[in-house]
Amino acid sequence: MLTWIDALIVGAFVLYAVAAGLRARRVASQGLEEYFLAGRSLSGWQAGLSMAATQFAADTPLLVTGLVATAGIFALWQLWIYALAFLLLGFVLAPSWRRAGVLTDAELAELRYGGRAATVLRGVKALYFGTLVNCIVLAWVLFATRAIAEPFLLWNRWLPASFFESVQSLVVWVGVCLAVDPSGADVWIHSTNNLISLGAIVTVTLFYSTTGGLRSVVATDMLQFSLAMLGTAAYMGFVVAHFGGIGELVDQVRQHGVPSGMSASQLLAFTPSQARDASLAVLSVFALQWFIQMNADGSGYLAQRCMACRSDRDARLATVVFSVAQVLLRSLLWLPIALGLLVIFPADAGLVGQALQHDREVSFVRGMVELLPVGVRGLMLTAMLAALASTIDTHLNWGASYWTRDLYERILCQVWLRREPHPRTLVWVARAANLVILAIALAVMTQLTSIDRAWRTTLLLGAGMGPLLVLRWLWWRISAGGEIACLAVSLVAAGPLLASDLGDAARLLAMALIATSAGVAVSLLTPERPEPLRRFFERAKPPGYWAPIARSLGLDPREPVRRLWRGALATAAAALCLFSLLTGLGSWLCESPAPTWWPGPWAAWVAAQLVAGSVLVPLWWRLGFARE
Secondary structure (H helix, E strand, C coil), X not given: CCCHHHHHHHHHHHHHHHHHHHHCHHHHCCCXXXXXXXXXXXXXXXXXXXXXXXXXXXXXXXXXXXXHHHHCHHHHHHXXXXXXXXXXXXXXXXXXXXXXXXXCCCCHHHHHCCCHHHXXXXXXXXXXXXXXXXXXXXXXXXXXXXXXXXXXXXXXXXXXXXXXXXXXXXHHHXXXXXCCCCCCCCHHHHHHHHHHHHHHHHHHHHHHHHHHHHHHHHHHHHHHHHHHHHHHHHHHHHHXXXXXXXXXXXXXXXXXXXXXXXXXXXXXXXXXXXXXXXXXXXXXXXXXXCCCCCCCCCCCHHHHHHHCECCHXXXXXXXXXXXXXXXXXXXXXXXXXXXXXXXXXXXXXXXXXXXXXXXXXXXHHHHHHHHCCCCHHHHHHHHHHHHHHHHHHHHHHHHHHHHHHHHHHHHHXXXXXXXXXXXXXXXXXXXXXXXXXXXXXXXXXXXXXXXXXHHXXXXXXXXXXXXXXXXXXXXXXXXXXXXXXXXXXXXXXHHHHHHCCCCHHHHHHHHHHHHHHHHHHHHHHCCCCHHHHHXXXXXXXXXXXXXXXXXXXXXXXXHHHHHHHHHHHHHHHHHHHHHHXXXXXXXXHHCCCCCCCCCCCHHHXXXXXXXXXXXXXXXXXXXXXXXX
16 A cells, blocks of 8 residues: 555656646647657667666566566566567667658558559558557556556545445446456456556556657656665565575575476576577567567667657667667566566466466566565656656657548548648647547557457568568569568458467568568569659668669669668677677576586586676777767
């Protein structure tokens, strides 16, 4: 339960968020560039920390805690591997995203391609990304709010009884259970508390995000990430102090915290040779998951943050800051917490599979309630609620950009009505779109029992689309017909693949192969006209295999390839540096075993990782930043 000190900390963040929206409201009202891209004025640090804040969703530490308990530390590579996509975006694609001058990634379709097919593709992608995928993600985030809010926000004790009972009657009449445990006692009291909590969080988030646009979103994101890191560091400190030190924590985990069916080495391993369930199919998906996903080229809010940067250098820096904060800093704080909770709150011996994972996920919140003192508990709760807000505000702002720029301005006004809307009208449409998107997400949230198949379908569709989204930047032969074919084949193949006996890993790999092959084949059969390609190349200056287009413009045909390879080398060096530091520091912190093939002592393995990571820093910095 919250004390008045905890409540003051939460209230201070709410006041800051509201003030951020009010400060930015005038400049945000000037037009879509100001509203959705902050006038393209963000520094690399601002954009990078905003990305990290959005990814620091309140359900992410719960997910990490559950994964460690059910599959060991090695399972987290399915999250860490996305650093490759983040760094590829920065060193290879972010400058081209900026130079393209578009407001959304769907708008890029008409710049990259030509003709009616490009317009159709733009509309389809705006609906798919801006509505379907975006609202499903928002629904999951809103649903995860229950686990954070339920132990702390006890509205039935604070609100007048007559008011609370009226809301409870409405909840019972609607029949939507929002309690964490639907079979527990006082289920409708918990459901009502959670509904009021959701309403309060959504109201504050909606106010500042719709009022101030991206500027207010980034301002609150910066504070949210700072609070999240500070609160998580304090949480880790209390968990470690509970055992008397990190060494004692690991010893207790080895003796009493290893889940059933797993050895201590499997639980603590960073490398596949000692990990649990490190089959060839699993390793293949871990290795390719960054590439076979719908944001492989940054499409979405990552590209939005890069496009909002004030220079190409800032766009590159943003992705580096994001990757370090996302993969390295957060993980080193979360790992001791996840391991310590295995001992502090042992799971029921009868729990397996999803039941065990859910129990472990909830233990993260239980630790906040029982381990943290007054003040620190308020700080951590504020950080978690702010994490929810930062994810919600980004998805509202990003989703509204599709509805406003692509669906309303382009499709409705320019194509159908053949008129140009006023800039201020577009801003009001954007604000209204936030409301509509939120309403859809709340409706989806009430049907979460049927969302699992839809979510798996979106993952499969992403596996089919991701590779071609990267190829469209790197190879001039990719066409609008190819992208449409890739999307269509993904839609058709998703059903049979979901119904098959293949595992999740094999499904993703099969979808990537089938859809990408179809997209490339159709692209070769339906080439784009030279004029759109030249226009796109002149503006965006994409890297890669554009020799015929560059030559037709009188430019050096080898320069795009040189830029691609320099960016790819910077990406590889930065990723290897990041993963080496993560493995070295994480292995030292958690006393994780060295791989079975390592010939030397454990300390030498840790030292080798740290040295390799440190030595690579000047290499990727020179490749990525020293030469503009």
